[in-house]
Each structure stands twice: as structure tokens, then as C-alpha cells.
Amino acid sequence: MKTKNKMTRKEKILLSWTIIPLALYTLFFIVPVAMGINYSFTDWNGLTQTYNYNGIANFISLFTSKRILNSLAFTGKYTFFLVIIIMFLAMLFTILLTYVVSTRLRTFFRSVIFFPVVLSLVTVGLVWNQIMYRVLPQLGQMLGIGWLSSNILGDPKTAMWGVIFVNVWQGVAVPFVILLAGIQNVPTDLYEAAKIDGATPFKLFTKITIPFLIPTINVAFVMVLKSGITVFDYIQAMTAGGPMRSTESAGVLIYELAFTDSKAGQASAYAFLLLIIIALISVLQMKVSSKVEVGQL
Amino acid sequence: MKKKIPVKVITYIFLAFIAILVIFPIYVTFATAFKTTEESTKNFFSWPQNIYIGNFVKVMADAHFWDYIKNSFLITVISVVVTGIMIPMVSFSIARLMRKYKYFKILYFVFVLSLFAPFQVLMVPLTQLCTKLGLMNQAGIILIYCAFALGQGVFLFVGYYKSIPVELEEAAVIDGCTTTQTFFKIVFPLAKPMTMTVIILNTLWIWNDFLLPLLILNKSASNWTLPLYQYNFKSAYTFDYNLAFASFMFSIVPMIIMYICLQKNIIEGLTAGAVKS
Numbered sequence: 417m418k419t420k421n422k423m424t425r426k427e428k429i430l431l432s433w434t435i436i437p438l439a440l441y442t443l444f445f446i447v448p449v450a451m452g453i454n455y456s457f458t459d460w461n462g463l464t465q466t467y468n469y470n471g472i473a474n475f476i477s478l479f480t481s482k483r484i485l486n487s488l489a490f491t492g493k494y495t496f497f498l499v500i501i502i503m504f505l506a507m508l509f510t511i512l513l514t515y516v517v518s519t520r521l522r523t524f525f526r527s528v529i530f531f532p533v534v535l536s537l538v539t540v541g542l543v544w545n546q547i548m549y550r551v552l553p554q555l556g557q558m559l560g561i562g563w564l565s566s567n568i569l570g571d572p573k574t575a576m577w578g579v580i581f582v583n584v585w586q587g588v589a590v591p592f593v594i595l596l597a598g599i600q601n602v603p604t605d606l607y608e609a610a611k612i613d614g615a616t617p618f619k620l621f622t623k624i625t626i627p628f629l630i631p632t633i634n635v636a637f638v639m640v641l642k643s644g645i646t647v648f649d650y651i652q653a654m655t656a657g658g659p660m661r662s663t664e665s666a667g668v669l670i671y672e673l674a675f676t677d678s679k680a681g682q683a684s685a686y687a688f689l690l691l692i693i694i695a696l697i698s699v700l701q702m703k704v705s706s707k708v709e710v711g712q713l
Numbered sequence: 714m715k716k717k718i719p720v721k722v723i724t725y726i727f728l729a730f731i732a733i734l735v736i737f738p739i740y741v742t743f744a745t746a747f748k749t750t751e752e753s754t755k756n757f758f759s760w761p762q763n764i765y766i767g768n769f770v771k772v773m774a775d776a777h778f779w780d781y782i783k784n785s786f787l788i789t790v791i792s793v794v795v796t797g798i799m800i801p802m803v804s805f806s807i808a809r810l811m812r813k814y815k816y817f818k819i820l821y822f823v824f825v826l827s828l829f830a831p832f833q834v835l836m837v838p839l840t841q842l843c844t845k846l847g848l849m850n851q852a853g854i855i856l857i858y859c860a861f862a863l864g865q866g867v868f869l870f871v872g873y874y875k876s877i878p879v880e881l882e883e884a885a886v887i888d889g890c891t892t893t894q895t896f897f898k899i900v901f902p903l904a905k906p907m908t909m910t911v912i913i914l915n916t917l918w919i920w921n922d923f924l925l926p927l928l929i930l931n932k933s934a935s936n937w938t939l940p941l942y943q944y945n946f947k948s949a950y951t952f953d954y955n956l957a958f959a960s961f962m963f964s965i966v967p968m969i970i971m972y973i974c975l976q977k978n979i980i981e982g983l984t985a986g987a988v989k990s
Binding site for chain 1: 720721724725727728731732734735736737738741742757758768799800802804805806807809810814816819820824827829830831832833834835836837838839840841842856857859860861863886892893917920921922923924939940943944947953954957960961965966968969971972976979980983984987988
């Protein structure tokens, strides 16, 4: 309280500017997180006024419930392929637009590839859902492609790929523009110096471009990783977790447990597990990126 | 030299294919929305022979149709305007005083902490809290957006203010400006590029958001936003997909217009938002 008496008029005004944001943040973020942690140790069904504490039973159930394990496995698989495909395509687009395409067409292709970002995830999911349901089977029959002749989202074996395709369609844009911006920031004098030393274009790329791009790749990678782990909108709009729970992600199952199955306690514990995974990834990212930056200096 | 041409040709063919893949769903949406069911059953891919507006007439005949537009519009505009003033102000307090007082430094880290929390953690308690407080409505969701926008906004702004020299503010004070005047006349105009970035990020997020409206506004149709309306009518339109596509147009078209007008700002804003967070 000593500092408060010493505060100047200006500082008091600035202090008053923090009151409303802090109040909002406390009410809608800090309080709910605390409530969620509390719920995760209870058998609350989400509807009644009362509930009992049941220790770590919810957390144990995360590793024994078949449905939860199934959703964890799905989320892992989904995220794995999502990250690989998006990072590969984003890198490919970046390389092609930087080294092959002329400047005018580069701007054009960047605008087109980036466009899906402005659309709502759920609208995108619904539009593609209709296309996969009605248009693609027609196309598949016309061209005589077997797997395309029926709705990809209707078959447990192919449904995940349908959702991944749509997620990539929209999700490749931001990683791509980040990489494109990053590659243009590589200092050109380094290239010239290396060229004089007789470096091949391939060497230039692997020895100069890639090391400079690593922090950017790191950012894009973690962004896609997090979006995969928490995927919800696309699945809800396209398959709602089906068919036969073959696309039930962690995000979708938490929603189902909480609002359909009246297992709010278990849902909170599952959400908490997700929080720990995301937090670990973020900490790891900060460690890696600080190391890379130190290494570069 | 000979080798270079095929690489170029393959690249352009590949990129043209990608461009078609991006535009294809938008084309299908436009084409189907303006066709009758018979016409699209005959050929899904063709451009409508006669522009048919019956689908739009039917969609707009929905008793709550104007509510969805109004809700989406009001929630987005109010939240974006409030955050567009609140975030620059609180970030300014933090940026200028975090080295002097612990309170501001802690506040900064507490705000930024929310960037790490997946939304699933808040889902159950937030619904419970809003039910208890009577905030399962538009006002409630606006307050929540304002709270959730703080993490990224404060993070971006505090970094930006460090690049604005304090001397400018000191000069303004000598000229007789109060703290509030100094902020709004000197600092706020200088921070315009960052305000633009935050406004774009929040507009795209709030206009397109689905999960939060699903939790807070799903109970009564008069509270729905456009994404929620489209989701809820997924099953109702199973047999009349021309109507479904007409309904998609209402949320896609405003975004296409915005993208055409503000493309450069949107790309820069999202790049900055992603790289710096």
C-alpha cells in the first residue's frame, strides 16, 4: 500500500483504466477456470444444484473409459495428419510463390489461397458437407472413381479424411502467409555472399533460408498443432462425431459429455487434461524458440 | 534453361488447380442459391439459367430472420468497438507502469495467460455462470467477448507501445494536456495500425464464432447469430439444400466484401496476430 500513496495523479488515472478490464477478466475467465477445476473433482451432472466430491475418479476415468480413449486416439491421429499436410502444403506454396511465380501472380495466388480464412468455420463445414453429400458422389460416378461415388463422410473409414480435407482447405492459409512473410525477411546479402562462395541454389535454401525460417516454422507448427487438438466446429458441422463415433474428437466429446450425457464433472476433468497438454506444448515452444534465437545471435 | 520451363508450367497448373479448389465451394454456393431444386438436381455444376430468388424469399420469410442478422451485426460491432477502446487504454497503463509497479506486471501476465487456455476448459462453468447471472443473452456474450479479447489484444498492444517514445507524451503534458487528453490526442492516433489489427482479428473471430453462441444463445431462436442459425437449420434443410445454400450466402457475402476492401489489412493483421502471439 506504500506505493499507492506515492502514486502521482497520472498514475492513479492509469490505474483506474485497468479496473473494468480486470473485473471482466476475473468474472469471465479466472472464476470459470476455478469453477472448472472444482467441477473436475465432482460427480456433478450439470443440471442439479448439488453434487458430491469424488476425488480423482474423473481423472482415472479418462484413462479407463473406452469412449474417451477412442476420442484421444482420434484427436492424436487427426492432429498428426493435419499438421503434416498443412505444413507440407504451406511450405510448398511458399517455395513455389517465392522462387517460381512472377510477382504479379504471386499477389493473386496469395489472395486466393488466403481467402477462406475470412469465412466462418461452421459455414465452411456446412458448405463442404453439402458438397460431399450431393456433389462429389455425382462427380465420382461420372469419372468412375469408386471411393468418391458415395458420401465420404458417411463411411467410418473415410470420414476423418473428409474433415481433414476441409480443415486443410481453410487452415493452410495463415501458416502459408506467415511462412511467405518469413521467407521474404531473409537478408539478401547473405545469399549474395554465399553465391560468390559458389553455393548451389539447393545449398542456399538448406543452409540459409531454412535456418532463418525455423522460428517462423515453429510458430506455424504450434498454431496448427493447437487447432488440431481442440478441433470442434468442423466436426460438429460435418459429422457431429459420427458415423459410429469415428470422428469424435476430444473437443466434441467434452461438449457431448457436458451437455448431452449429463457428465459435467467428467467433461471438466477431460477439459483440464486438454489444458495441460496445450500448456506443455506452449512451454516447450517458448523453450525451443528462445534457444533458436540465442543460437542465431 | 530448358529445364526451367516445365517446372514453371507444372507450377502454374498446380496453382491453378488449387485456386479452382478454393473458389469451387463459393461458386457452388452462389450457383445453387440462385437455382430451383429441379434445376440443381439436373446439373449441380452449371450456372443458373434463370436467376431464381425464391430461395432467398423463403429464407427471409423465417420469423426470426432479421433477428439473426441484427444479432450478428450488433454483437460484433459493440464488442469490437468496446474492445477497440478498452484494450488500447489498459495496455497503455500496463506498458507505461509495468516496470515501476508490480501490480501492472502481474496484470500483464494474468491477461496473457488466457492465450494458453483451450476453450473447452471454460465451456461448462461459463454456461453455469451465465445462467446464474441471467446473462444467457446478447449482453452476456458481448461481455464475454470483451473479456476474452483481452489476452491477445493486451499482448499485441503492450509490445507496440514500447516502440512509441515517451518524450512525445511528456511534451504534451508540458503543453497542458491531461493524462486522458494525452492518450487520446497523441498515443491513440500513433497506435492506429495496431488498433486496426486488433479490430480485424476481433471482427473475424466474433462474426464467425460458433461455439460461444452455441453455449450462450442457443435456447431461443430470437437470440441466434448467423452461424448458429445455419447450424440449427442443417437438419431442417436436408430436403431443400437450395435453401441451405441461400442461407450460407448471408454470412459469406459480407465477408467477401470485407475481404475485397480490406485484403491487405486482413492478411497483415492475421500475420501479426499469429507471429507475435
